[in-house]
Amino acid sequence: MKEFIEYILQFGSLNHQQIELISKKAIVLEVKKDEYFSEAGKVAQQVGFVLDGIIRVCYYNNKGEEITKYFIDENNLVVDIESFDNDICSNAYVQAITDCKLLVFSKKDWRELLDTIVGWDAMVHKIISKALRQKVERRSPLVSEDATTRYLMFLKIYPNVINRIPLSYVASYLGITQSSLSRIRKNIR
Amino acid sequence: MKEFIEYILQFGSLNHQQIELISKKAIVLEVKKDEYFSEAGKVAQQVGFVLDGIIRVCYYNNKGEEITKYFIDENNLVVDIESFDNDICSNAYVQAITDCKLLVFSKKDWRELLDTIVGWDAMVHKIISKALRQKVERRSPLVSEDATTRYLMFLKIYPNVINRIPLSYVASYLGITQSSLSRIRKNIR
């Protein structure tokens, strides 16, 4: 819980009472390795915050290939915001790729907080904008780099992920095959 | 001007007086082909709206290659928001790639509007969020596709850009060489 409060206070200030209100709504949810936090074709119902573990967001492209869009590790928010906000079906799977412990808010509670806490709305906007900017900055530069550079960029961005998840997820994130990635790693050593 | 008002009204409602206030602050700016609207190393000073022409946003990567991050065509907002909001130096060039006519707001005027018009702040948030989401959705899927698919995706996203700009910009957007792109176009015909 402490981690989450610290996280949100980066984006604005709240008094004790407001923090208390928010804290009371959060519950701890465990999601086992390979289970889904939310799924394509369904409406996202929760906002989560990763206390422990690694999540990935993925989808299937036209050719049926599974593409990992990004990873989310400890002390980051996890929510399919487009789906959650607009009550529309998501087209992405949000999957735990290690056993995870999350702090979650139901949509009802989350909306209550937005209506109750003055300024929370603006803070959430900031949080979401920052997350979106991060997504642009992280994935889109990969487009113009070769496979080796992509892998090195991945290592910089997610330094504590590489040893905890299957190589195939990283390969699909980088847009290269698993065997290419394996060869690249050999060359780097 | 009409175009801009229509554009912003998609994101919320404003009364006549508010629209008047906003309209009064806007001025028309012409930017000639190849000139810059804002530059890397400087702080973005204006918010623009493209009335006519095409803009691109680009940067130089580690290897000194010029990378086009995205294009902005008619009836879209153009602003280096990170730089503009936080008064920090930008790392991207915003360049007219055809002769352009823009509607622009100075930072001072823009901030005055944010302080004056109730709800404008929220609308701007929505506009920026949508633009960010669009960037994620457009560029990042390219990572996992081959060059031909990337080009076809580009055509879908920017159908009225291809005949108005040099091929080299498209190639740098797609992360492929100009000669590869030329061959791909031959194969598609």
Next chain:
DNA sequence: ATCGCTTTTTGCCAAATGGCAAATCATTTT
């Protein structure tokens, strides 16, 4: 330690893309 399962590496060859320079095409200037 062994078995069974999953993940990662490797070999072999094919396909895609890059690099560079020359040729072609298009557009503007004189």
Next chain:
DNA sequence: AAAATGATTTGCCATTTGGCAAAAAGCGAT
């Protein structure tokens, strides 16, 4: 029209990456 300039295409070959299947390595359960 001719010349000059810039953009695009093409040829040739090198390099990178993919595809597929087998081998090797890692890991938990017995």
